[in-house]
Amino acid sequence: MTIYNREAFLDHLSERLGTPRHQVDKEPFIHRNQLPEETLADLSSDELLDLAKSTSEALHVTFQVTDQTALPAVLDEYLKRIGAGQLILPTEPDQVADYNLQGWIDTVAKERTVKYWDPKADRDTNLTTSQDSMVAIGFGDYLLAESGTITVPTTPGQGRAFNFLPTHYLSIVKRSHILPRSTQVTKIYDDKIKSGELVTSNINYISGPSNSGDIEMVLIVGVHGPLDMTYVVVNDR
């Protein structure tokens, strides 16, 4: 935890700019317009859901909406479609209880190998478990309608690599957590980090499966991250 060479470096910049240091607080920064906040801000809940669906599907995401009671059946159908292989789940007891999924997990564990991102395990164990998993089912924090994006802050129970190493990925998100744009969710995270409510080293905004156009500009879906993505939006009001 050291800062090297700072003073000489910053003094030089200050000299080049021709202004003394430590002036920033004297001029409050007010954005020239409020477009980031205003854009799409007037959409209703139904309109947000429709927009989220259309933008997500344009990103090759399989998008489903379900009631909580039907969630286990939706997940069963998804796993059937994916086929055999290890499933990795986050260690998030509050979320599992929230979605009432413990019974479903117990049932699935009888049919296929179910592993967890384990906060008590070491780095290598969690990385190996994720790498060996055919599919991950995780919890998304918010869904952004404009860009078809799920947001996932890293927690001890759902690490960074959980979202990238498994071959297939499904994210469960509450309908009440659909927001218009990245502006709203960034404001939420910024506030929570500053207040100490959110303690995390990493926040992922994930918009569909990984992709690349690096070879002759041909779109390839599925490069380093998951090959495909499914969002399941659960009605919660």
Add this chain to the structure above:
Amino acid sequence: MGIQTSDKPLLERVKESEQDKFMQASVAKSQDAQHIKREDSRALLGNWEQWRELGEQIRQRALKYLPDYLEQFSDNVEKNGGDVFFAATEEEAVDYIQKVVKETGAKRIVKSKSMVTTEIDLDKRLLAMNQGLQLMETDLAEFILQEDDWAEPTHIVFPALSKNRDQVREIFMKLGYEGDNDPMHLARFARKYLREYFLKSDLGITGCNFAVADNGMINLVTNEGNADLTMAIPKTQIVVMGMERIVPTMNDAEILDNMLCRSAVGQKLTSYVTFEKGQVAGETDGPEHFHVVIVDNNRSRALGSEFQSILQCIRCGACMNVCPVYRHIGGHGYGSIYPGPLGAVLSPILGGYQAFQELPYASSLCGACTEVCPVKIPLHKLLIEHRRIITDQRHMQHGLNNLMMEAIGIGTGFPWLFRTAVRFGHLGLKPLASKGEVHAENFIKPEGSVKGGPGLVGGWADVRDLPLPPKNKDSFRQWFAKHKENQPKPGDQKANQ
């Protein structure tokens, strides 16, 4: 590689680029495709001009208070448990990174795409440490270039644009690939090959799209997922950032992310937009050791100068995607890792006029780059400013050209001398002229064109048609004089009829 990718003169590079027909077709295809996607995404967002004004305001604010924001950022990185190294030069940056590599005993390094690490030639300098180190570029395009003996990038967003699928297949076959040239199959091979490497890596090096001053997090915008694996798997991460990457807050970064994604690839957001810092208590992956290297490397030359606005750049590549010169010569023609209008402005600042004095002239000054820039950098005006400095202050135009300009000045200053020059222009230039095959061009240039010649004449005739002046008897002046003689004069009988 360093910022300079070639020491050949501009015209030689241009000629070489002109031979590469696949590259030219790829660049044209890319420019056309990106134009449609970019304009569609901006139209869908709406109020693009107002968004540009906001983007410009954020970037200008960051530069105006750059020392303060960098101080705030570094304080926050330290509070978060990380180390920050301020590097005035590329040597200082590389020395620090080598020191971290040695101290951690790292053997396998993974890198995600980063222009600034290419600028400081980091890859080769790390490999030169000679301690059994392995290093892998994991972005698909950068991986292709690395395995092709560190071939030159041709675009800042699509570095391997000049490689076709057959070339990629040949490169991958050296690594054990046995499939066809289908881009999907090639990408799947790279995924498997690099995944094995990722899982054994112990140090990750990333760039940084934006660094957030008020919480010490870095922000990365990618599509493939390799950058996130680079940040998740190794125990040590080194972030290398140009000092101007700073923004005041997360929301400022998020606004610029939206503009970057639309301007670079026409997406609302790329597949992965990430805010991160070093690991916090309870987490099991992510970097336990987090270092940020903040690089000046001559960027400060632009601060407080007429070129300060080039530091607003968010590296979207939109300027090169509309540039007619870039379309013709591609990235390799510029001889810099920063090509296109951005590179023509930035390269002489970072690398000096000695190496890049020709680049400000690699532009038609049409202004399309300025129009498309999401943060309103007046690129074509900065190119003119470079030209002014090169010509006026550094006195680069000298010798024969000066003599020729002086001669032209004298010739046009005295009417009798000018008339004599016109009279003998055809005769004087005839030895340098030739006619091509029978061609429609011959109808408008019946006497053929001047090819080559000394100084300015040669430079002009190399890239533009210079028709041989007509014989004196066929000149416009002679024709006009005869025509005027035959005109009816006032008082003439015919004129009064």
